[in-house]
Amino acid sequence: MEPEKRNQMAAEVLSNPRNQHEEIQALQDTLYVLGGKWKLPIINSICNGNKRFRDIERSIPGITTRMLSKELKEMTANQLIKRTVIDDTPVAIEYTSTEYCRSFGDIILEMIKWGKQHRQKLKTGD
Amino acid sequence: MEPEKRNQMAAEVLSNPRNQHEEIQALQDTLYVLGGKWKLPIINSICNGNKRFRDIERSIPGITTRMLSKELKEMTANQLIKRTVIDDTPVAIEYTSTEYCRSFGDIILEMIKWGKQHRQKLKTGD
DNA sequence: CAGCATCCCAGGGGATACTG
């Protein structure tokens, strides 16, 4: 397809209020699931291989045990992560990512990309 | 480069605490800029061509004039959007996106994509 | 139309201390 025609189609898609509404709805759904300051950093940390409570905590600047505890509980309930009790002595707890959790990978990647570019811009002088 | 070597490198990058820290920092920076329920939907709406206050308001389910007003003001101050007064009679106001604003495009796209897949999954039965 | 002013509140989130 010629680029011109493609642009025309894109314009039609965007100008269709039905589609716009669907997209904004999808966006708000995602925002709802990821609401709050901590879910994405936690997902990122666990996907990066951090399994232990302390490790996750240390890997996220600013988070408190309280918030981490609350979020981990909620995210476990929502099947975002898996909590495993390892019956060693002493008992160890491990948090691991689920497929559902990893489905946020692209979003996180884009946000990291944006954040890095942002820093770069600040350094090079606005 | 062979895929194997690439994976090895990716593993090294991830296992390097220095990089992990940088990434989580970038992620948190982005989260900070986009904090709250409304900034992304507003950016999306304006990038979709909505210019007038009422149009933007109508395009975002659930938003109140108060929040829209507050966010628009803040986002204008932060150069995220441009506010133009058109000296017609009656006077009209137009909000338009800036380059900075459009730099969130990929993030929004990914979130819309996720939201749509999510809905799809719910429909087909978890 | 494009907002501002008020009132009000839940709950997100911080600090700190404590437990098995």
Add this chain to the structure above:
DNA sequence: CAGTATCCCCTGGGATGCTG
């Protein structure tokens, strides 16, 4: 280590009504 428990605060955000 892996959390709970309290206390407390702030502010994001809703509802409603009013103005130029």
